[in-house]
Amino acid sequence: xxxxxxxxxxxxxxxxxxxxxxxxxxxxxxxxxxxxxxxxxxxxxxxxxxxxxxxxxxxxxxxxxxxxxxxxxxxxxxxxxxxxxxxxxxxxxxxxxxxxxxxxxxxxxxxxxxxxxxxxxxxxxxxxxxxxxxxxxxxxxxxxxxxxxxxxxxxxxxxxxxxxxxxxxxxxxxxxxxxxxxxxxxxxxxxxxxxxxxxxxxxxxxxxxxxxxxxxxxxxxxxxxxxxxxxxxxxxxxxxxxxxxxxxxxxxxxxxxxxxxxxxxxxxxxxxxxxxxxxxxxxxxxxxxxxxxxxxxxxxxxxxxxxxxxxxxxxxxxxxxxxxxxxxxxxxxxxxxxxxxxxxxxxxxxxxxxxxxxxxxxxxxxxxxxxxxxxxxxxxxxxxxxxxxxxxxxxxxxxxxxxxxxxxxxxxxxxxxxxxxxxxxxxxxxxxxxxxxxxxxxxxxxxxxxxxxxxxxxxxxxxxxxxxxxxxxxxxxxxxxxxxxxxxxxxxxxxxxxxxxxxxxxxxxxxxxxxxxxxxxxxxxxxxxxxxxxxxxxxxxxxxxxxxxxxxxxxxxxxxxxxxxxxxxxxxxxxxxxxxxxxxx
Numbered sequence: 001x002x003x004x005x006x007x008x009x010x011x012x013x014x015x016x017x018x019x020x021x022x023x024x025x026x027x028x029x030x031x032x033x034x035x036x037x038x039x040x041x042x043x044x045x046x047x048x049x050x051x052x053x054x055x056x057x058x059x060x061x062x063x064x065x066x067x068x069x070x071x072x073x074x075x076x077x078x079x080x081x082x083x084x085x086x087x088x089x090x091x092x093x094x095x096x097x098x099x100x101x102x103x104x105x106x107x108x109x110x111x112x113x114x115x116x117x118x119x120x121x122x123x124x125x126x127x128x129x130x131x132x133x134x135x136x137x138x139x140x141x142x143x144x145x146x147x148x149x150x151x152x153x154x155x156x157x158x159x160x161x162x163x164x165x166x167x168x169x170x171x172x173x174x175x176x177x178x179x180x181x182x183x184x185x186x187x188x189x190x191x192x193x194x195x196x197x198x199x200x201x202x203x204x205x206x207x208x209x210x211x212x213x214x215x216x217x218x219x220x221x222x223x224x225x226x227x228x229x230x231x232x233x234x235x236x237x238x239x240x241x242x243x244x245x246x247x248x249x250x251x252x253x254x255x256x257x258x259x260x261x262x263x264x265x266x267x268x269x270x271x272x273x274x275x276x277x278x279x280x281x282x283x284x285x286x287x288x289x290x291x292x293x294x295x296x297x298x299x300x301x302x303x304x305x306x307x308x309x310x311x312x313x314x315x316x317x318x319x320x321x322x323x324x325x326x327x328x329x330x331x332x333x334x335x336x337x338x339x340x341x342x343x344x345x346x347x348x349x350x351x352x353x354x355x356x357x358x359x360x361x362x363x364x365x366x367x368x369x370x371x372x373x374x375x376x377x378x379x380x381x382x383x384x385x386x387x388x389x390x391x392x393x394x395x396x397x398x399x400x401x402x403x404x405x406x407x408x409x410x411x412x413x414x415x416x417x418x419x420x421x422x423x424x425x426x427x428x429x430x431x432x433x434x435x436x437x438x439x440x441x442x443x444x445x446x447x448x449x450x451x452x453x454x455x456x457x458x459x460x461x462x463x464x465x466x467x468x469x470x471x472x473x474x475x476x477x478x479x480x481x482x483x484x485x486x487x488x489x490x491x492x493x494x495x496x497x498x499x500x501x502x503x504x505x506x507x508x509x510x511x512x513x514x515x516x517x518x519x520x521x522x523x524x525x526x527x528x529x530x531x532x533x534x535x536x537x538x539x540x541x542x543x544x545x546x547x548x549x550x551x552x553x554x555x556x557x558x559x560x561x562x563x564x565x566x567x568x569x570x571x572x573x574x575x576x577x578x579x580x581x582x583x584x585x
Contacts, residue, residue, distance in 0.1 A: 037081020038063040040542070040571060040578075043073040045089035046550060049536035050096055050520050060094065062542040065570035070536055087581045093550045095516070096535050097257040097543040097567060098483040099523030101430050102409055102473025105261055106274055107146070107180065108250075109243020110235055111477050115145030117175060118477070123152060123163050130167050130175075142231045143168075146176040146477075148184055150335055151440030153219075155447065157335040158208045159184035161218025172231050179478050181333050183220040185228055190216050193228045202227065204299055204356040206338065222332050222356065223300070240277035247476075248281075248288045252574040254482050255545035255564040257289050258534070260473065260527045262377070262409070263296035263327040270311025279319045288574040290541070292322035292527040294377045297365065299329060299356050306368055313374065322528045324404065325375040328365070329356050331385035334412060335444035339382035342415060346450045353382050359392065366403075367396040375405045375528070383413045383456070390421045397425065407526055409473060413449060413456050414463070423467020428526050431460055433472045433486030433515070434479050437495040437504050460490070461508040470510075470518040471526035483519045487551065488559040490515035496560040512552065542571035546581075 038061040047057040049070060061069040061079040069076055080086060112118065115133035120126045126148060133143050150157030164173045164186035172189035176182070190196075197214040201207055205223030209216055220227060235243070251259060264274040272295075281287045293316055295309045309326055316323030331353060332338025337345050340353040357365075366376045376393065380386040389408050397403040407428040412435075422429050435442075436458040446454045464470050472490070474481040485496045490510045493503040503509075510518070524534025533543045546566040551559050567575035 033078060035061075035069070035078045036063070037084050038068055038079040039084065041076060041080055041084050041086045042094060042544070043076065043086060043088055045092055045094040045546075047094045047536060048516070048552070050517060051535050051537050057536070060536060060542075060544070062568075062571045065542055065572070067536060067538050067540050067542050069538060085578060087578055089546060089581060092565070093547045093552070094536075095545050095547070096520050096533070097545045097569070098255045098519050099258040099527060099529075099534060100251065100256050100473050100476070100481060100483070101260045101407075101428075101471045101523045101526040102262045102432070103247065103251070103259045103476045103481065104180070104263070104478075105247035105259070106235070106240055106243045106264075106277070108477035109246040110239065111146035111176075112246070113239070113242070115143055115175075117145055117147035118178070120147070126175075127163065127167050130164070130173065134168055134171060140171060142172040142174055142189070142233065144174045144176075144232045146180075147178050148175055149178055149441070150182070150333075151444060154444065156337070157182070157333075157444055158217065158219040161186050161190065161216070164218065172228075174228055174232055176225075179333060181222055181338070182336065183225040183228060185218055185220065187218075189228055189231060190218070192231060195227055199227075204354065206336070221336050222338055237273065237277060237280070240274060241281050244277055244281045245286050248286070248574075251476075251481055252288055252567050252569065253564065254484075255547075255567050255575075256481065256483065257543040257567065257569040257574070258291070258524060258527055258529055259289055260292040260294060260325070262294055262473070262475070264293050264312075266295045266305075266308050266312040268308060270308050270313075270315050272312050275312060275316055275319070275321075278316075278321060282320065288569050290322075290527075290529055290533055290543075292325065292529065294325035294327040294375075295323070297326050297328045297357075302361060303364055303368065306365065309369070310372055310374075324373065324528050325377040325407070326365075326369055327377045328362065328379065328389075330362070330378055330380045330389055331356055331382050333381055334448060335441070337448060339412070340380075340384040340388070341382045341413070341449070341453075342384045342387065343453070345448045348448075352384065355385060355388060359388055362388065363392045363395055366392050367399050370396045370400050370403045373404050375407060376403070378406075378408045379410060380408050381410045381412045383415045383418070383453070386411050386414050387418050390418055390425060390427065393425055393427060394421075405526065405528070407471070409475075412445065412458065413453050414459050416456060416459075416462075419459055419462045419468075420466035422463045422469075426469075428469045428471050428522075429460070429463045430471050430473050430526060431458055432475050432479055433483075433490045433519075434474070434496060436460065436493055436508070437489050438501045439495050439498065442504065455505065457505060459505075459508055461510060464510070464514065469522055469525065470514070471522045472518050473523070473526075482560070484547075484551070484562045484564075485560040486519060487512065487515045488556060490518070491559075492556050494557070499557055512556075542568055544568040546576070
């Protein structure tokens with residue numbers, strides 16, 4: 001080996017440090033040994049790997065859909081061969097693609113393909129959109145759609161039938177809230193479903209009624225939505241498949257290539273139309289994401305459903321999907337007072353909300369499923385629901401000796417006594433990043449929980465400091481799936497759409513590095529995919545994104561304006577093109 005000058009030796013050491021994690025290292029002072037030619041070489045980039053041992057690099061080599069090397073542009077030049085596509089990224093930021101631990105692909109696809117209210121900002125907008133849907137679908141059938149905002153019905157988010165009746169009293173109109181917990185119906189739908197002032201509330205449901213007359217006002221909460229479900233035409237197999245493809249295209253455009261479907265329906269012997277749709281899309285080569293599915297626990301059934309859930313999980317795994325989770329719904333939502341709270345709602349001293357599953361059944365289910373290696377995935381919005389979930393996890397873990405990656409989603413309010421328990425019990429705290437800011441729905445929440453509990457809203461940093469794992473899931477289509485908007489809110493706690501609003505509990509902000517980790521490798525962990533994706537490391541799937549600005553250099557309040565120029569899934573472009581960067585062999 002030739003003698004090295006001091007400056008050369010320093011450069012050599014830096015190069016070796018940068019190359020840690022590559023499939024092979026070269027000795028200082030020698031030319032890099034030739035390596036097997038890669039399919040793709042991404043070079044001249046700022047590469048953020050999310051790997052603590054090698055957080056930054058300059059180049060990534062990809063072969064057969066896998067990352068084979070990470071390091072400097074000079075050293076990875078040895079992976080260039082006759083057939084290698086070389087892409088000079090011109091110093092742009094290259095990162096692992098994002099993941100999402102909580103999406104509803106079928107609900108989202110159908111929500112936008114039927115009579116979507118998402119673009120409406122006022123009740124008059126909703127009326128105009130619905131009138132157009134009626135005109136576009138003549139006949140007598142139900143007009144169904146999704147996307148109305150609770151905040152447009154103050155003070156409690158309960159919608160009124162009169163607004164819909166002004167559009168039509170001849171056709172049944174059934175509209176699901178953007179959050180999926182409430183239906184808004186007109187008088188015709190109430191009549192056809194036989195819902196009157198004498199109709200009792202179903203278990204875990206609420207028929208909204210006028211406090212003076214007792215007449216239904218047009219809102220149905222939680223399980224009460226089932227009373228009109230027969231009026232809503234079920235989706236066809238083709239619609240289910242289209243919804244998955246539609247969702248994949250949207251998420252790919254945002255840099256997302258792995259997601260967790262947060263609750264698919266399961267029938268006898270594990271039958272599931274949604275699972276069949278996933279298989280059909282994958283078999284056609286149109287599924288451009290790694291997918292985990294959570295089977296939905298039906299609260300109107302008992303422990304007898306466990307064999308069906310396990311059968312569905314086994315079948316999903318044979319199709320190539322991660323299926324290690326069962327989704328439980330522990331409670332409802334705060335503005336309508338269906339979320340379970342430790343203390344009563346403000347001005348309603350006897351109302352704590354309601355648990356939708358008894359603690360006894362909950363514990364037995366989690367314990368039995370946990371013994372089979374199933375991950376409990378729990379919707380809990382109120383602080384009481386979160387506490388019950390943590391209690392159940394603790395007892396199930398004690399009974400079985402372990403519990404596979406227990407996870408709670410939402411956690412709008414977490415009592416301070418429960419915040420350190422996430423770290424103590426190894427519980428994943430799955431938050432929706434953009435929700436942790438001030439906006440009209442948050443105003444409704446604060447009104448009914450009061451100022452003390454409003455100091456415990458989305459305590460992300462507190463849970464992280466206590467050793468908890470943070471994994472973000474947007475709950476799309478309830479909220480934007482854009483992880484860059486999520487990153488901005490996570491590090492500012494400011495509404496990304498209304499930047500003049502004050503931050504929500506700024507002491508709970510994350511660092512950018514923490515927020516990126518919670519959108520990438522920790523989502524992969526929550527989705528049981530951390531060995532496959534979530535960081536830039538040799539051997540992992542080449543799931544990568546190129547951004548149009550460096551989020552580590554721009555002002556925090558500009559991160560949401562970042563665009564994804566290129567998304568690679570298993571080394572292939574699923575959003576943008578390599579040619580955009582002048583890719584050449």
